Amino acid sequence: MADTGTDLVALAPGAHLRWLLGFVPAADERASLCLIGQKQACFLMPALNAEDSRQHTDLPFFEWKDDTGPDKALAEALTFAAPKAGSFALDETMRADHALMLVDALPRATRSFASATVGALRMVKSAAEIALLKENAKIADFAQAAARAALAEGVSESELAKAVQAAFAANGAQPTFAILAIGPNSAYPHHHSGEARLKRGDVVLVDIGGLKDGYNSDITRMASLGEPPAGYREVHEVVDAAVQAAIASARPGVPARSVDLAARQVIMDAGYGEFFTHRTGHGLGTEVHEQPYITSTSNLMLEEGMVFTIEPGIYLPGRFGIRLEEVAVVTATGCEILSGLSRDLAVV
Secondary structure (H helix, E strand, O other), X not given: OOOOOOOEEEEOOOHHHHHHHOOOOOOOOOOOEEEEEOOOEEEEEEHHHHHHHOOOOOOOEEEEOOOOOOHHHHHHHHHHHOOOOOXXXXXXXXXXXXXXXXXXXXXXXXXXXXXXXXXXXXXXXXXXXXXXXXXXXXXXXXXXXXXXXXXXXXXXXXHHHHHHHHHHHHOOOEEEEEEEEEHHHHHOOOOOOOOOEOOOOOEEEEEEEEEEOOEEOOEEEEEEOOOOOOOHHHHHHHHHHHXXXXXXXXXXXXXXXXXXXXXXXXXXXXXXHHHOOOOOEEEOOOOOOEEEEXXXXXXXXXXXXXXXXXXXXXXXXXXXXXXXXXXXXXXXXXXXXXXXXXXXXXXX
C-alpha cells in the first residue's frame, strides 16, 4: 500500500479476503467489508453475522443493523482504518451498490482497484502454494486419464463430464468445471457440455479443473475415438508448437505480452491467426482465473513464483477445435510445467 500510495483497501467477501484471512463473512445485499489502512484494519459488519465471524478473526467490528443502515457504522470504520484517506482501492468483485457507498463516503479520494495491492501479492506464489498447485496438477492428470478411459461409441459429453467429476472426487478434490466437447463442438472455446454423443472419428476437447486445499487445477488435452478427421494432426502440431514457443519465452523480467505474442506468432505464421480467438493464458491459484493475464496488451513483467496457464488454441467452425493447456510456474531461469501428461493426441 505504501509503494502504491494507497491509504485504504476495501475488500468484499471473496477471493482477496479469503487469501488474506482464511475466511469470508456471509455475503448478501448487506454491506460487509474489510477496511484495511496502512496501520490498522477493521470490518464493517452486519450485526446478524457478527457472532459467527468473530470465531474467525480478531479484527475490530463496526456493526450495523437492518433497522438503522450502514452509514454511521461505515463512517466510524473509515475513521478508524484510514482517517485521512486520500486514495482507496476497491475489490474488483465488490457489488456495485457497496462500491458506490464507499465512493459517496470518500468523495475527494482518488480510486483504484485492489489488483495493484492484494492482487499483486497473490500473483507471486509461495513455495507452499506452488506445492499445492503441483498436487492438484497430478489429480487433474488422473482426471484426464479417467476421461480417456470413458471414451466409447455413443457416450455423451455429459457422461464424460461425470467421469471426470468422479475422478476428482475420488482424489479428494472438488470438481469445479468440465468442458467436454465432441466433434464440431470443440470449435466453441467455452462449450457447455451437453448430450452430443461420440462416434468413431470424432475428436474430444477435454478442459477440466478441480479444487483441493483452496487451490485449483486447469488442464486441456485432446483425444479421439479412432483416427481423427482429415487435417487434424497438422493443426494439432501447430498448436503444440505455439505452446512450446510460449514456454520458451516465459522467464523473469519478460513482459506477459511476449508470452502471448510468442504463441500467437506461431499460429499466425501457419495461417490460422484468425482462428485463435482468446488470450494465451491466465493466472491460477485460489481462483481459476486471476492475475496475471497473459495477453498481447499486458506490460506486466513476469516474476519468479508467478503461476499462469499457457493455452493457445485453433478453432475451425463446423470441423473441430484444438486447445492444449499447461500450467507454468516462473522459475529463476525460465518456467516449470506442472502437468506430467503428454500433449499428444490420445487415440482410443
